[in-house]
Amino acid sequence: VILLNNIEKVYVMGQQKLYALQNLSCEIFKGEFAALMGPSGSGKSTLMNIIGCLDTPTSGSYILNGTDVIKLNDNQLAEIRNKEIGFVFQTFNLLPRMNAIENVELPLIYAGISKKERTDRAKETLISVGLENRMNHKPNELSGGQRQRVAIARALVNNPSILLADEPTGNLDSRSSGEILDLFDKIHSFGNTILMVTHEEDVAKRAKRIIRMIDGHIDTLQNIRET
Amino acid sequence: VILLNNIEKVYVMGQQKLYALQNLSCEIFKGEFAALMGPSGSGKSTLMNIIGCLDTPTSGSYILNGTDVIKLNDNQLAEIRNKEIGFVFQTFNLLPRMNAIENVELPLIYAGISKKERTDRAKETLISVGLENRMNHKPNELSGGQRQRVAIARALVNNPSILLADEPTGNLDSRSSGEILDLFDKIHSFGNTILMVTHEEDVAKRAKRIIRMIDGHIDTLQNIRET
Ligand SMILES: Nc1ncnc2c1ncn2[C@@H]1O[C@H](COP(=O)(O)OP(=O)(O)OP(=O)(O)O)[C@@H](O)[C@H]1O
Ligand SMILES: Nc1ncnc2c1ncn2[C@@H]1O[C@H](COP(=O)(O)OP(=O)(O)OP(=O)(O)O)[C@@H](O)[C@H]1O
Numbered sequence A, B: 001v002i003l004l005n006n007i008e009k010v011y012v013m014g015q016q017k018l019y020a021l022q023n024l025s026c027e028i029f030k031g032e033f034a035a036l037m038g039p040s041g042s043g044k045s046t047l048m049n050i051i052g053c054l055d056t057p058t059s060g061s062y063i064l065n066g067t068d069v070i071k072l073n074d075n076q077l078a079e080i081r082n083k084e085i086g087f088v089f090q091t092f093n094l095l096p097r098m099n100a101i102e103n104v105e106l107p108l109i110y111a112g113i114s115k116k117e118r119t120d121r122a123k124e125t126l127i128s129v130g131l132e133n134r135m136n137h138k139p140n141e142l143s144g145g146q147r148q149r150v151a152i153a154r155a156l157v158n159n160p161s162i163l164l165a166d167e168p169t170g171n172l173d174s175r176s177s178g179e180i181l182d183l184f185d186k187i188h189s190f191g192n193t194i195l196m197v198t199h200e201e202d203v204a205k206r207a208k209r210i211i212r213m214i215d216g217h218i219d220t221l222q223n224i225r226e227t
């Protein structure tokens, strides 16, 4: 469902070129639950942003569900992001002046869902991540792990066929982590595709495949050793 | 060095009172390296903010190095924060328009250090957290784990006698984590006091004592079981 070929992402800084990704080729199959690991700065978030249609590569091709994503215009990309993809950001990116329910409703507004149904679905999703007692809190009235779970709820509320989660348990204790991973298992069992960045081996083991990155590309040698 | 007695922190939300901390008493000894653990929302960051003189309790007493902190005015608190305490925030709190070096120099500006020495010390500290190749990057040009390490460098640059670190390895792979924890060991060996929040047992084991919190207070039963 996700096919990346020879992806390159370069940042130009003054006279220098910084290769965040280079020679990156990778395939994620429909309905797969994969974990993405690698050292800090190895390009995981950059790769996730490209897969999530939030960023475009400097070169290379990205075919999503048979569609050549690089050829799409901004409106078409926004439509894919809203309908097909749920994204949990490493830095959450919640809107500070809205409370938890309002933040989680956002993807449903774009999808044209009625106010009553939006509120019901947002509440339901917040309950599923253990936040029924924090629905009216704004982000600055929430703990780090509670904000993380609002970000997860917002990614799930539209029932996306592809869930991209960048360090979704980075601020969660082992029990809340376990609850979130159980939720991911449930979503996976419905046939959805999940790609999750994590730096914790215990969390990665909950996925069915571990993809390792190093210096901006896939560490194929390590991947071969592990299978 | 840190003595908290019967600390309470209440948030009033409309008609309700939310007890983020209640009946919390705790002592941290000079030169100790302790880990603080507990479920998401149990009050760890709230406690850290009070210890770090960034927030005041609703009631209770806090004696730091023999000084009654609650009686101090804002200027005196700012002085303590700058001279005695280094704080690594759970959400980093870097200034977006400054690059890594400029962010790390900030505590030294308050301390009245000259420009040349500030830059030297900031560079040195950034090298010690593995960021010698990212010194001129702004936060949005850095990965999550790189931003975390800039936040750590900023907390260390003033050589504080008390280091408060809220989830300092939350975004780091195991190798970068290990390097940061080695650095903490070194700081500890110089006689400094470290209190570190973490949700990972492996990281907590690097400390000499684990303090567990639950529902806004210290879990004394669990603490007794572990000693
Ligand atoms: N806008 C930018 N300009 C220059 N360099 C950048 C920019 N954004 C990212 N980088 C660099 O690209 C590299 C990859 O960043 P990325 O955020 O993908 O890493 P990561 O694998 O997610 O790391 P982490 O585990 O620390 O979150 C990093 O070395 C980073 O410094
Ligand atoms: N300004 C506020 N108004 C209302 N409630 C708040 C406010 N700030 C924090 N809280 C609540 O206080 C409780 C403790 O928050 P705190 O950030 O200390 O938790 P934590 O232990 O650090 O959690 P985490 O592990 O998720 O970071 C949480 O339940 C949170 O919702």
Ligand SMILES: [Mg+2]
Binding pocket: A044, A045, A046, A090, A166, B143, B144, B145
């Ligand atoms: Mg990242």
Ligand SMILES: [Mg+2]
Binding pocket: A143, A144, A145, B044, B045, B046, B090, B166
């Ligand atoms: Mg916290």
